[in-house]
Amino acid sequence: MPIFKLGKTHIPHRKNTAKMAAVRMTPPTQVQISMAQHIGAPAVPVVKAGDKVFVGTLIGEASGYVSAPIHSSVSGTVKKIGEYLNSQGRKVQSVIIESDGEMSADPSIAPPVIRSFDDFSQAVRNSGLVGLGGAGFPTAVKLDAEKKGLLKKIVINGAECEPYITSDTRTMLDDTDYVKKGVELLLKYISAEEVVMGIEGNKPECIEVMTALFADNDRVRVEKLPKTYPQGAEKMLIYNTTGLIVPEGGLPSDVGCIVMNVTSVAFIAKYAETGMPLVEKCLTVDGSGIKNPMNVIAPIGASINDVVEFTGGFKDDVAKVLYGGPMMGIAVYSTDDPILKNNNAIVALSFKEVNHNASNPCIHCGRCVAACPMGLNPTAFAKALKVDDKEDRASRLEDAKINLCMECGCCSYVCPSRRPLVQNNRLAKADLREIRSAAKK
């Protein structure tokens, strides 16, 4: 293991809900289930208005290799299928289902028969599982690296490095048996030598439970990670647990690794046992704009409002609502937006905490350069973006390796001048993409 670990930015932990077991919310009267809840091609609706659906009924079919099926999270009647503007500003198809309040499971649901890797991969595909750490990459696609015989290590992400979020903590403490069964399934069907589970040092109880859980299995190793951010970022996690470096433009499988979130692993075991696809998600509801922070199990497609109302509501001075944590989370325009598969938190911030300070000039202090876990220079992107000549601008951005930026937020967090560095990097990436694709035409 590397002695000098990467990702050393000190940010507040704020794990206020770590000791609160998740509570299943009362089902909402209506859900809005988006067909684009994963990286890749959106799913295609296979139901129409008026159809009767149950919990777990397939309502959207995967529409390509990198895609995932979508299932109903309530029982009731399909009311409408329409296009809605999501929080990233894209129009996505959504299925609106009116709940009958019964939450009755689809009668056709049965545990999958798994005898081979192909069965296993197909089961994961049918379950609708996407990376639950936040990125939402279809899990079955990741597993297919096995077919190429590339996998040597399975890295399980229990870092949960974002402030506030404790949903993975609760998985490790409450769904301990499923984590164990999930790891055993992976070891059975994937020819990896070892499983490494990385857990940030701010969760000693999880490290204790997981270490004890796998004490008799010498192919599983639990690694304690520094209490600094961003330990859960894929490339940091791989390096800090195995010493391997994912090359530029490459995937974890290029160095023989597959990275899975601990909640994804537990879900695989649950699915293998029950056959119930991914229709609900444990979310941490917390932040200075929330009255009663807690962990909630919510059906996919419930609105943010429904979930927060269940916990006791927003405070009056709420000014910002996020899908996810405050470092990488997405600010929503409307609290009517639905819960997605890859959400693991709803964080609401009060007016006081939302940063209204104007940014000051860069004083060249180098804090962003020191903080970047990827070893990039955020000030170089800012300078390059000001160059007028398109070709020159693009080549400067490429030289400074803009595409290695994972938008973890460390640079913006530490900047004493409040420079919008991450936002700048996003603009730069989009700009580079545009210039390069225009050049191809």
Added chain:
Amino acid sequence: MNKLVVSSSPHIHTQNSTTRIMLDVIIALLPAAIAGVILFGIDALVVIGICVVTSVLSEMIFNIAVKKEQTVGDLSAVVTGLILGLSLPADATIWWQSIIASVFAIVVVKCMFGGLGCNFANPAATGRIFVFIAFSTSIGRGVLPKIAEVTTSATTLEAIKGGAPEGALPSLFDMFLGLRGGAIGETCILALIIGFVYLVLRGVICFETPLIYVGTVFVLSLIGYGSLEIALYQILSGAVVYAAVFMITDYVSTPITRTGKMIFAFGCGLITFLIRFYGSYPEGVSFALLIMNILSPYIEKWTMKRPLGGKKA
């Protein structure tokens, strides 16, 4: 429901700010300023006051004149004024030279290049050099401390340069406390070390940059003069420690990378020694700084880390 704020992540930020950093530097400069006033009397306070007030006023008037947003609130002009004032001798008769130095530092070196963050050279060091060369008879004069019997006439560096007779130099301990001729803030090494410790503890500067600079001057002097005693006098006299803590640690005019800062400090040490050893000036700290300021962008380019997993371009 209130209207929601939508912005790019991250949604939380450090409590640190540019103004807080500037305030920390001011706090770190206070021991040296207080020591200067104790050592050199009320004249020291007059010079410091003139520099700070002129610096702030110049920036304010410049911003009004060119219709720029007012920036004096960030305290950076106060820092420049303080650093400049402390690098001048405690002599109330140089009041108008102090004004010229401050106006030059703020208007020409800083504001005309675009203000905070845009100057390529250290404003205080450049302002000092400007008046040092223009008014060499009045500024270069070593003013002696008023609180104790100090018999040496010239500055220690001039004495060493001229082949100091036995017993003509203050003791090393007196040098450490500041009982020697020199600029207001540079003589009391004890006060400077207090400032250094404060800045390191507050995370404003890296601890190694000042140490590398002082270390380089020390080691090269040891080799050059072949005497431990003279090497110690070399680092305790002139502006070496003062510049180490407050000038070569300037953010704007030094490389952004940590390794770059180390190379910068080494380069400053090397040039300081070369000027002192071979040059005709007894002191070379500000010149060394200015030369390295010019090289800074190149050092920065050479010391940029290779990103994790990044292919060689």
